[in-house]
Amino acid sequence: MFGKLNKQIIYSGLILIFLAIGAFFMVNVELPSWSHYVSAVNVVLFALPLFWAVRWWLGWRDGAILLGTLAAYALLIETSAIITGFPYGHFGYSDLLGYRILGLVPWTVAFAWTPLILGAYAVAANLSRNAIARVIATTVLVTLFDIVLDPGAVLLGFWKYKGGGWFYGVPLSNFAGWLISGFVGAFLIELLRARLKPLLPPPAQLASSVIFIVFFWSAIAKHGGLVAPAIIGFSVFVGLVTFYLRFHYSFDDKIVFVDEHNTPIRTGDKLPSHNSDTELHRAFSVFLFNSNGEFLMQQRALSKKTWPGVWSNSCCGHVMMHEATKAAARRRLKYELGLTGVELTNALPEFRYRAEKDGIVENEICPVFIGFTDDQPRRNAGEVESTKWVDWNEFVVSLDDPATDISPWAIKEVRELLASEVFHDVYRSRTIRRG
Numbered sequence: 001m002f003g004k005l006n007k008q009i010i011y012s013g014l015i016l017i018f019l020a021i022g023a024f025f026m027v028n029v030e031l032p033s034w035s036h037y038v039s040a041v042n043v044v045l046f047a048l049p050l051f052w053a054v055r056w057w058l059g060w061r062d063g064a065i066l067l068g069t070l071a072a073y074a075l076l077i078e079t080s081a082i083i084t085g086f087p088y089g090h091f092g093y094s095d096l097l098g099y100r101i102l103g104l105v106p107w108t109v110a111f112a113w114t115p116l117i118l119g120a121y122a123v124a125a126n127l128s129r130n131a132i133a134r135v136i137a138t139t140v141l142v143t144l145f146d147i148v149l150d151p152g153a154v155l156l157g158f159w160k161y162k163g164g165g166w167f168y169g170v171p172l173s174n175f176a177g178w179l180i181s182g183f184v185g186a187f188l189i190e191l192l193r194a195r196l197k198p199l200l201p202p203p204a205q206l207a208s209s210v211i212f213i214v215f216f217w218s219a220i221a222k223h224g225g226l227v228a229p230a231i232i233g234f235s236v237f238v239g240l241v242t243f244y245l246r247f248h249y250s251f252d253d254k255i256v257f258v259d260e261h262n263t264p265i266r267t268g269d270k271l272p273s274h275n276s277d278t279e280l281h282r283a284f285s286v287f288l289f290n291s292n293g294e295f296l297m298q299q300r301a302l303s304k305k306t307w308p309g310v311w312s313n314s315c316c317g318h319v320m321m322h323e324a325t326k327a328a329a330r331r332r333l334k335y336e337l338g339l340t341g342v343e344l345t346n347a348l349p350e351f352r353y354r355a356e357k358d359g360i361v362e363n364e365i366c367p368v369f370i371g372f373t374d375d376q377p378r379r380n381a382g383e384v385e386s387t388k389w390v391d392w393n394e395f396v397v398s399l400d401d402p403a404t405d406i407s408p409w410a411i412k413e414v415r416e417l418l419a420s421e422v423f424h425d426v427y428r429s430r431t432i433r434r435g
Helices: 002-028 035-084 109-127 131-156 172-196 204-223 227-247 325-337 392-398 408-418 421-430
Strands: 091-093 159-161 254-258 264-269 281-289 294-300 315-318 343-348 352-357 360-365 368-372 384-391
Touching: 002 131, 002 204, 035 091, 035 109, 035 172, 035 204, 109 131, 109 172, 109 204, 109 227, 131 159, 131 172, 131 204, 131 227, 204 227, 281 325, 281 408, 294 325, 294 392, 315 325, 325 343, 325 368, 325 384, 343 408, 343 421, 352 408, 368 408, 368 421, 384 392, 392 408
Parallel strands: 281 360, 281 368
Antiparallel strands: 091 159, 254 264, 254 281, 281 294, 281 315, 294 384, 343 368, 352 360
């Protein structure tokens, strides 16, 4: 987990440097006539980290419902403000943010506002279990984000308020309007969350887009001489980063508990969930062979909580929420063994087992895949102690030895593979018969 987080920090740092440079040029160089194309692309790019987080939090269908609802609401409330002045006061957009629907609101508003409200909600949801407190906190936070963004947007000419305003060209009515629209938006999120019933807690990754957005507009404020928005913005940025580092969790660190019909019922942290009474959950196993018919064995890392140092099949792992089992197998093959492009066949789709060692129980619905590769594995030392290619027939015979130290699930899986027509058909077609 820490290795993944370190990579995120490095990549994020590079992005922040790029954004700081971009902000300097946006303030100090006259925007060309075609800049509205660049602005529109930038708005969408800023939203991509949020979309990724929503996809893994809710899945494709429910994620589309949430994002679509919030996007439609954003366009509706902005259109109301343009036509009636409610709730932000009278203002107008320039052409710098892309095509304006019916000549009123740029289509990019749907991508610009949604990361702000969901980023604010991510913070509120991780700090409070009370729905009312979450709505209030989300409302205040999203308005705080606008205090940073709006002055810079006015400076660059993205929009302009009729009569200007006391806060760097922004009137008080705008911030009052954000309290109103933010409250309704937060309430909508709560309603949708109650309706969709996600099994994963709101991830800190929902704030990933707004972290970059706040930094970018804080840099614009600094380069543009907007002292108060810059100070507020960089302070908010530090707070958001601190929040992310404190509450971030990896989606693959959550296991999916299921009922007897393999229907998800809840999720839990991987390590604490494996105990003396581990509940039934989703997993998979992979058996890899080369063209000579040899089988790749894996020795589990000594640091593993379950079966440390035990020799087993090529790769095992858990399935993330909203992830296909075959996709999970490919993900772990790359992570544990550095292997990609392996064609996998689900030979035992209904396999299930329960095993116990040293007071720790594994209890899994665990489809078994077979795959073929002549590439040499590049083991992840945090997951794999060692690997070796062995003769398949000799390995099968060795399992009859009462003293075998092979993992119990691998032994059971081999027994069922030997009885599987799918396994025999695929194995014969992909390996070289040796005399």
